[in-house]
Amino acid sequence: MSAESTPGHRGKGRRRATRDKRHRGLKAAAWTVAGIVVLGGTGAGYVYFKLNGNIESLDIDQALGTDRPERVDNGSENILVLGSDTRSGGNEKLGGGADDGSARSDTAMVVHVHEGHRKASVVSLPRDTVVDRPECTDTDGGTHPAASGVMLNSAYATGGAACAVKTVESITDLRVDHYLEVDFTGFQKLIDELGGVEVTTGEDIDDPDSHLELEAGTHRLDGEQALGLVRTRHGVGDGSDLGRIQLQQAFVKALVRQVEEVGVLTHPKKLYNLADTATKAVTTDSDLGSVNSLMSFAAGLENITPTNMHMITMPVRYDPADGNRVLPLEERSELVWDALKNDRPIPESATRDTAAGEAKGVIDAG
Template identity: 75%
Template sequence: MTAESTPGPGIPEAPGSSGRRHRVKGRRRKPRARRRGARVAAWTAAGIVVLGGSGLGYVYFKLNGNIHSVDINQMLGTDRPEKVENGSQNILVLGSDTRSGTNKKLGGGSDDGSARSDTAMIIHVYKGHKKASVVSIPRDTLIDRPACTDTKGNTYPAADGVMFNSAYSTGGAPCAVKTVESLTGVRMDHYLEVDFAGFQKLIDELGGVEVTTTKDITDHDSHLNLKAGTHRLDGEQALGLVRTRHGVGDGSDLGRIQLQQAFIKALVKQVKDIGVFTSPKKLYDLADTSTKAVTTDSGLGSVNSLISFAGGLKGISPANMTMVTMPVRYDPNNGNRVLVEKTKAELVWDALQNDQPIPEAATKGTATGEANGVVAN
């Protein structure tokens, strides 16, 4: 089943008012200054969250230093799909399942320091930056991966019939972006990666996220045990929810994607309801956690760029988002893998390329994972 509504997230057309708010001087201790803090906006498929930070003095430089970025454009060169100049933008968002540092305790898998991507979404922001469509790419999709080069200059040959998430584990962000562009024929304008530890901590600092489960969900692998009903999930529970695949549906990655999409809508609503925080310390803690949690392309690799980016998300509500899964079918030779339904997938990619809504025919009759278990409140 595909979770969907009408299209959402926007990208600001310029730094605009967010930028001007940072240049006010001599009023830091007055109540009005609090309203001149950064605007908060977030979404995650895995936990995908971006937070605009404060631009005051050392705080600005501290937050700026937190952000890790990758120069995707330089690394991929000119052998890419053509950039469409129609006002729309495409952002590849990955949830990083790294096995090192704090994430090692959360990963639940190999402790060799390797990294995987268990969540991948293309967010298409339509012209005017008022609507968006989110297309989830199942990690277990068998694809042909192009030759690519990682951030250290190591090159990897092309590979046929490999899992989609092998692109990230093989060559990191550059390889993941190149693989998505090869698969879709759509250029990715930006890249965002969110790690487990930062996602969990940020959910806690937001005060949790409220969701309703329509069925009991129990998954020992992801440490999740939820009875049917309404819950305010803390960071650990939220991470368990977006990672579980055995607690709902047929145990496939497709079922997990449906939970991730429902959680993203709940998260968007939570952030929208919070608005601008009145506590400067709370605001700083959120900004500090968020900027540490993300890796971006160089175009978003500064606090000012993230503020500008996040500022365009402030009007988003769950009703403004269309969320689908890339059209796939189960692999007849391996029930744990899926194959791209190429004809239907082309309907999705053509719609994004031409800044049009994704037609219902694109996802009708495709594999879903049968995980109808969570709804956003």
């Protein structure tokens, strides 16, 4: 990755009509699905079938069976969003490791869409959280035994999407209604298709592990640099995964701001390129496994704006036995999950004085 970045200027796309503004909410819900909401308007025929054929979907409900938290019939939805590190194919270089056939969930978020679909709560789950992983069945029918005291992202490494969902449901006692995943390569291409994202860093960032070097100031990051930013941990704060999560949450706001300014809906070729890239990048649960389903899903979130999204990190403390691991704060976490289960706002007391990572303010979120 280039160590240099060029000072950027915000795009000057025309302000879109009110209907288009409402689509910003889904883009804010998670950076991993930022391109999906622009699928509207691509038309039918060849374009539709081309995009439809790009989408990979998994029958997670079939794999997990009926031993799951009950669906809550209050109009809310829970979406598990993962950024994956497959260490294979196009991701080998981006992941910074050898192609050993392993796979990890590098980023995990529970996006809770509240009743009425006008606000959302986003809870980042630290990948280094020590958890008890339940027995699970993957989407190929393989069974994986339970394990105690393992990292959260080992669930994905062990049994893929289905085991990741099973583990998150076990931790939260929330029913995961939908699953969305994007890999390193897809994320990088999405940012490049958007023309980069402008961020302002309040201090220098230098992390050889994520191949990112930025001086303090304003930069327009291309896809490779943006990927480095959301993955860096040793170049900011206390070097923990919690600091990286703070950067990711700040980047979401910068990404939303960029999408507002690009005006992709006024450029048909850019719209198609972005939709093509987005549908190739994502893996979904089977209920979202078509262009029509994704468009309907996006339409249901169109009234959510960045101002009514609440983003937090699951309450944790550092593991005294290993400073590179964190442990859930059970009582605080229960406040979070109970609030979401009952479709209420997350109380401030849930995250007060919890481990944070000391990276807040490194990026100006605007």
